[in-house]
Amino acid sequence: MSTALTPRDGAGVRRGAGLPKWSLWAVAAGSVALAVGIGLVAGLTSHVQWGLIAALLFVLGTYGVAARAEGRRQAKDRVATALVWVAFLLAVVPLVSLVWTTVSRGVKVLDGYFLSHSMGLVADSEPGGGIYHAILGSLEQVGLATAIGAPIGVLTAIYLVEYGRGRLALAVTFFVDVMTGIPSIVAGLFILSLMLILDLQPFGFAGSLALAILMMPVVVRSTEEMLKLVPNELREASLALGIPKWRTILKVVLPTSLGGITTGVMLAVARIAGETAPVLLLVFGNPFINANPFEGAQASLPLYIYQQYAQSAGAGAAYDRAWAASLTLIAFVMILNLVARGIARWKAPKTGR
Amino acid sequence: MAKRIDVSGLTAFYGAHKAIEDISMTVEPRSVTAFIGPSGCGKSTFLRTLNRMHEVTPGGRVEGKVLLDDEDLYGSGVDPVSVRREVGMVFQRPNPFPTMSIFENVAAGLRLNGGYRKSELDDVVEKSLRGANLWNEVKDRLNKPGSGLSGGQQQRLCIARAIAVEPRVLLMDEPCSALDPISTLAIEDLIGELKERFTIVIVTHNMQQAARVSDRTAFFNLAGVGQPGRLVEIDDTERIFSNPSVQATEDYISGRFG
Ligand SMILES: Nc1ncnc2c1ncn2[C@@H]1O[C@H](COP(=O)(O)OP(=O)(O)O)[C@@H](O)[C@H]1O
Ligand SMILES: [Mg+2]
Helix, strand or coil: CCCCCCCCCCCCCCCCCCCCHHHHHHHHHHHHHHHHHHHHHHCCCCHHHHHHHHHHHHHHHHHHHHHHHHCHHHHHHHHHHHHHHHHHHHHHHHHHHHHHHHHHHHCCCCCHHHHHCCCCCCCCCCCCCCCHHHHHHHHHHHHHHHHHHHHHHHHHHHHHHHHCCHHHHHHHHHHHHHHHCCCHHHHHHHHHHHHHHHCCCCCHHHHHHHHHHHHHHHHHHHHHHHHHHCCHHHHHHHHHCCCCHHHHHHHHHHHHHHHHHHHHHHHHHHHHHCCCHHHHHHCECCCCCCCCCCCCCECCHHHHHHHHHHHHCCCCHHHHHHHHHHHHHHHHHHHHHHHHHHHHHHHCCCCCC | CCCCEEEEEEEEEECCEEEEEEEEEEECCCCEEEEECCCCCCHHHHHHHCCCCHHHCCCEEEEEEEEECCEECCCCCCCHHHHHHHEEEECCCCCCCCCCEHHHHHHHHHHHHCCCCHHHHHHHHHHHHHHCCCHHHHCCCCCCEHHHCCHHHHHHHHHHHHHCCCCCEEEEECCCCCCCHHHHHHHHHHHHHHCCCCEEEEECCCHHHHHHHCCEEEEEEECCCCCCEEEEEEEEHHHHHHCCCCHHHHHHHCCCCC
């Protein structure tokens, strides 16, 4: 970057000799070493403090080195870059640490047997058992919730963006906002009250209904944003060909925004896949395999994690199973996200010559 | 077959704002009519009333009559969708459908309207692309996305897309203003060929273009700031550019205002 332009005359563009690439790495290594030194000498036990000292030293060091070698303006530029890097690391560290913890504790009992068997009669304190029943329950509950929530959400967004005018649209927008704020336990209680009125016992589909309520506003919001990104000129081009409005929406607007809509729906799915509270109230949990979401208590992954952890007193077989199930849940959500990205890329408007 | 347009007493609103007032004119079949005038005088608005695209804008409303041959486009029971099949439109900025290939773009009008035979489609696409002078440039990459073409090619693709549904009239709103001079020339040549088959109305900011391509020219102007736009005069292009009957037209054409 610093060698790309050679100043034609002495004045004007001043790009000092420039710092070689390695110098910033050197500054980084130096600040980490110094931070470790300071931490040891001052007897700081928390590694978080070490990290923060290193980050601070890195930013200051970058400024000092760059100011000396390149001048003040470039030094400010370097500091801004350094700050972005520090922020990036701050954001990534918890993520990596979380994934690392889950993987290292989860792989202990995660194997083919674990994925293909239910808890059955295995007592919580004994090793063995698996999460097949919970995976099955999660897939069915989340699948049904998506089958209800995603179409309603997408259609609502289409109404709001393509047709909505006046009072009704305002009211719908308002209620979507309100729904966004509903805590998951409240959605669960709402369905529970219906179940009590109808005198029903817990079953999977009741959980799906609560999850659908939680999912809908998220889908509406993200779909709305995606539809608004479709240029009006495309709608007009289609209408001007004598194509009716509904076909314009179906064949021009939706395909153009399909990638984004899919991503939004997948993110909403990922969100509800981890919901515990409504499932606890409505689906109840079940150590046996129950493949029928419309009758009888079912298990689900987040609920399984909670119940195993609650039984484990912080160690033992149930504790290991809780971590293995957590790893499975993270993998499940991650795969969904990858699929969504794949679809988004595959369906993105084609550009390039 | 190309059709004649007969406008009488046409006024258009955006909500409460009156954009154009009391416009009457006749456009002959198989002719090119150019609309000129300063920005904001309502040329686009008027053009869009001719295929009922004006009412797509929220608050858009029209009073008056537009006869296509003898049918009133604003008569009760007339479906705006069917009007737009008869009166096609090309926009200022090329806007091919980004998810569709070149072939699909041209076929879009037929496909999305239904009522065509599969075997027809190839012929229609080829004929329309030839009609838009684009066939030779794209015949080897019909399945590539339309957005991969150059700006001028994209605009001709949009013209091909518009003529593929066999409209009677073709409206063009500053079709060259986003294009380079070579592409502009290509489109002007194309307009000369298309007028054999269609009635063409074109809005342009380029006087030379109006003089080159059109048979008749209409000059629009604002009566004053905040006033609605009006048709000042419409006449044979030659007369408008040599000896207009209204002083304002001459001032505008000779660059004294606007
Ligand atoms: N979508 C719209 N909503 C409200 N007013 C508009 C809209 N489009 C155009 N107008 C108004 O209508 C008048 C005519 O605009 P337009 O037809 O675009 O003029 P031209 O094409 O001659 O430049 C202008 O006063 C403009 O502000
Ligand atoms: Mg205009």
